[in-house]
Amino acid sequence: MEIEQTKIDILIVGAGPMGIATGIEAQKNNLSHLILEKGALVNSIYHFPKNMTFFSTSEKLEIGKVPFMSIHDKPTRDEALEYYRRVVEFWDLNLNYYEEVINIEKQEDGAYLVTSKKGTYLTQYVVIATGFYGNPNMLRIPGEDLDKVSHYYDNAHRFINQEVAVIGAGNSATQVALELHYKGAHVTMIVRDAAIGENVKYWIKPNIENRIKEGSIQAYFNAELTQIDEDTVTFTQDNEEITIDNDYVLALTGYQPDYEFLSQIGVVCDTSEKKIPDFKPESHQTNQEGIYIAGVVCGGLQTNTYSIENSMEHAKKIIQNILRQNS
Numbered sequence: 032m033e034i035e036q037t038k039i040d041i042l043i044v045g046a047g048p049m050g051i052a053t054g055i056e057a058q059k060n061n062l063s064h065l066i067l068e069k070g071a072l073v074n075s076i077y078h079f080p081k082n083m084t085f086f087s088t089s090e091k092l093e094i095g096k097v098p099f100m101s102i103h104d105k106p107t108r109d110e111a112l113e114y115y116r117r118v119v120e121f122w123d124l125n126l127n128y129y130e131e132v133i134n135i136e137k138q139e140d141g142a143y144l145v146t147s148k149k150g151t152y153l154t155q156y157v158v159i160a161t162g163f164y165g166n167p168n169m170l171r172i173p174g175e176d177l178d179k180v181s182h183y184y185d186n187a188h189r190f191i192n193q194e195v196a197v198i199g200a201g202n203s204a205t206q207v208a209l210e211l212h213y214k215g216a217h218v219t220m221i222v223r224d225a226a227i228g229e230n231v232k233y234w235i236k237p238n239i240e241n242r243i244k245e246g247s248i249q250a251y252f253n254a255e256l257t258q259i260d261e262d263t264v265t266f267t268q269d270n271e272e273i274t275i276d277n278d279y280v281l282a283l284t285g286y287q288p289d290y291e292f293l294s295q296i297g298v299v300c301d302t303s304e305k306k307i308p309d310f311k312p313e314s315h316q317t318n319q320e321g322i323y324i325a326g327v328v329c330g331g332l333q334t335n336t337y338s339i340e341n342s343m344e345h346a347k348k349i350i351q352n353i354l355r356q357n358s
C-alpha cells in the first residue's frame with residue numbers, strides 16, 4: 032500500500048542566513064516549512080577563515096529581530112556562528128542538517144517532489160538559498176589537484192616560514208595575504224589584473240598596497256598562473272614565463288553558484304557574462320512557478336551584488352508573494 036506523504040508549505044534549500052530568514056518569515060505567517068542543509072548550520076560561514084571579522088556591524092547581520100551582541104562593532108566568525116545558532120533555537124525552525132538536495136521535480140498537481148540524499152518530500156513551494164561558497168572558480172591548470180593547493184583559507188599557522196602563492200587580489204585574497212605575511216609566511220601574490228581589486232575594502236587596500244610597495248609581500252600583476260608542481264609554481268607575465276619556489280598555493284579567485292543544480296531543476300540564467308538566474312525582483316519567483324530564489328545566489332557570477340546586509344528583504348518578498356497566491 033502506498034503511504035501518502037504530508038505536504039509541506041515551503042521547503043527551503045540551504046541554512047545560510049537567507050534560508051534561516053525565509054524559515055522565520057514562514058514561521059511568522061503560519062506556513063509550515065522545512066530547511067534542508069547539506070552541511071552544518073550556516074555552513075558557508077562555518078568554512079570562512081577562523082580569524083575573520085565581518086565587514087558589517089553586528090546589527091546589520093541580525094535576523095528575526097534577535098539582537099546580535101558582539102564585543103567589538105564588527106563581529107567575528109565565531110560570534111556569528113553562535114548568533115545564528117541562537118536565532119534558529121529562538122524561532123524553533125524545522126531544520127535537517129547534512130542532507131543535500133539533489134533534485135526537485137514538478138508534480139501534475141503543481142506541487143514539487145524534493146529529493147535529498149536521505150529522502151523525499153512533497154512541498155507546495157521551494158526556496159533556493161544555496162549561496163555560492165561551496166563552488167570555487169577553478170584554475171583548470173596542471174597541478175591544481177595537488178594537496179598543497181587550496182581554494183579556502185583556514186588559518187596561518189601551517190604556513191609559517193613557507194613559500195605561499197596567493198592567487199587573486201579581491202577582498203579574501205588581500206586579507207589572507209596580509210594575515211600570512213604578519214604571521215611569518217613568505218607571500219607572493221599572482222594577480223591576473225593590473226592592480227589590487229577596486230572593490231577591496233578601504234581599510235585593507237592601502238595596507239596591502241604599502242606592503243607590496245615596500246617589498247615585504249611580492250606581487251606579480253598582469254600575471255597568469257599556468258602550472259603548479261610539488262616545489263614550484265610557473266606563471267606568465269608580459270609573455271615571459273617565470274618559475275618560483277613554492278610550498279603552498281591559495282587560489283582565492285572567487286566562487287560561483289551551483290549552475291548544474293539550477294539547470295537541473297529548470298531555473299534558467301541570463302546569457303550575459305553575469306549569468307544571473309531568472310527571477311522577478313518583486314517576488315523572487317524564478318521562471319519555474321513555485322520555485323523562489325533568495326540570498327547571494329541571486330547575483331549570479333557577480334557575487335558581490337548581495338550580502339547578508341542587503342538581502343534580508345528577499346525572505347519577506349517571497350513569503351508575501353506566497354501568501355497572496357494562497358489567499
Ligand SMILES: Cc1cc2nc3c(=O)[nH]c(=O)nc-3n(C[C@H](O)[C@H](O)[C@H](O)COP(=O)(O)OP(=O)(O)OC[C@H]3O[C@@H](n4cnc5c(N)ncnc54)[C@H](O)[C@@H]3O)c2cc1C
Binds near residue numbers: 162163
Ligand atoms: C569571507 C567573506 C566575508 C563576508 N562578510 C560579509 C559581511 O561582513 N557582511 C555581509 O553582509 N556579507 C558578508 N559576506 C557575504 C555573506 O557571507 C553571504 O552574503 C552570506 O553567507 C550569504 O548568505 P546566503 O544564505 O545567501 O548563502 P550561504 O550563507 O552561502 O548559505 C547557503 C547554504 O546552502 C547550503 N547548500 C548549498 N547547496 C545545497 C544543496 N544542494 N542542498 C542543501 N544545502 C545546500 C550551503 O551548505 C550553505 O549553508 C561575506 C562573504 C565572505 C565569503
